[in-house]
Amino acid sequence: MFERLATDWEKMKTKQSLCTETGNSDKKQTKEEAVAERLLFSLTRDYIRFLENCLYKKLVEPQQRELQNPRNEESVISAEVDMQDADKEEGMLSDMGKHIMALEEVCQSVLLVLFSCLTWPDTNSSVMAARLITSVCLEVCIYVSATSGYMP
Secondary structure (H helix, E strand, O other), rough: HHHHHHHHHHHHHHHHHHHHHHHOOOOOOOOOHHHHHHHHHHHHHHHHHHHHHHHHHOOOOOHHHHHOOOOOHHHHHHHHHHHHHHHHOOOEEEEEHHHHHHOOOHHHHHHHHHHHHHOOOHHHHHHHHHHHHHHHHHHHHEEEEEEEHOOO
């Protein structure tokens, strides 16, 4: 998937640079080009979200939590306890994320994919990738210091 996104982004960058060099920036996009561009943006964001979901635990949204728990005294008390536990788990690696971090080659590939996302001209994807890079690099530092005894 990453290779396909990378080639599509390269095509888009090449097309944009040709338009600016020839001065045809006023040329309107066809419907197909506009749809393809929107699809590329959406696929990129979904791919980054997929990586994030593989690595980290996600919390249930407060609205969904209320729907799952009916309103009575016992459920309010258990909901408060659940929210405290959920706050502790937020930002923690999932079981799959722990396995990914333990495998050096896979972790390296994930980081390379995320760094490549920073070069693509989509601000939202870049911000999502940067946020994920920050947390993944932190986890790598924690993992390295725990396994080697070296504290960076």
